[in-house]
Amino acid sequence: MSDALTQLDIKILEQVQKDASLSTTELAERVGLSQSPCWRRLQRLRDEGYIVGQVAVLDRKKFGESLYIFATLKMATLSEEQRAEFQRKIELIPEIMECHTAFGDRDILMKIIAQSLDWYQNFIFKVIQKLPGVIDIQSTVTLSEIKHTTAIPVRGYSA
Numbered sequence: 001m002s003d004a005l006t007q008l009d010i011k012i013l014e015q016v017q018k019d020a021s022l023s024t025t026e027l028a029e030r031v032g033l034s035q036s037p038c039w040r041r042l043q044r045l046r047d048e049g050y051i052v053g054q055v056a057v058l059d060r061k062k063f064g065e066s067l068y069i070f071a072t073l074k075m076a077t078l079s080e081e082q083r084a085e086f087q088r089k090i091e092l093i094p095e096i097m098e099c100h101t102a103f104g105d106r107d108i109l110m111k112i113i114a115q116s117l118d119w120y121q122n123f124i125f126k127v128i129q130k131l132p133g134v135i136d137i138q139s140t141v142t143l144s145e146i147k148h149t150t151a152i153p154v155r156g157y158s159a
Helices: 007-018 024-031 035-047 080-091 117-126
Strands: 067-075 096-101 108-114 134-141
Touching (some): 007 024, 117 134
Antiparallel strands (some): 067 134
């Protein structure tokens, strides 16, 4: 990144993480800038890759019952080609909301949205176990969501 983040940059990033639909005028008001300098800073933050996209956050309850399940996978040693195939397949499965490699006894951690436990059982057999290199799966079913955010804490990153 070319320049260190200023306190105004931090304020802008905090505001757009809360509501990316703000107009430049509204954003400028919230951070204490006039519209043109605010727009320039926002553009710089995009150009420098601090802001990589804008999305709408949907209320999953509007789509019926669902639950989050965290699955950890134990993997066989994979070749470069097999790892690439695993990653390609993961990208194509919309129910896998997040997927991370991990240190420890388990190699992969996934966050999966499931319609029901029955649905998840079928998903394991028909999808997860068919991924390259999967040896074992352990799952944790969540009962309720205490906190959910997509915001990154940016306060500690100022110049």
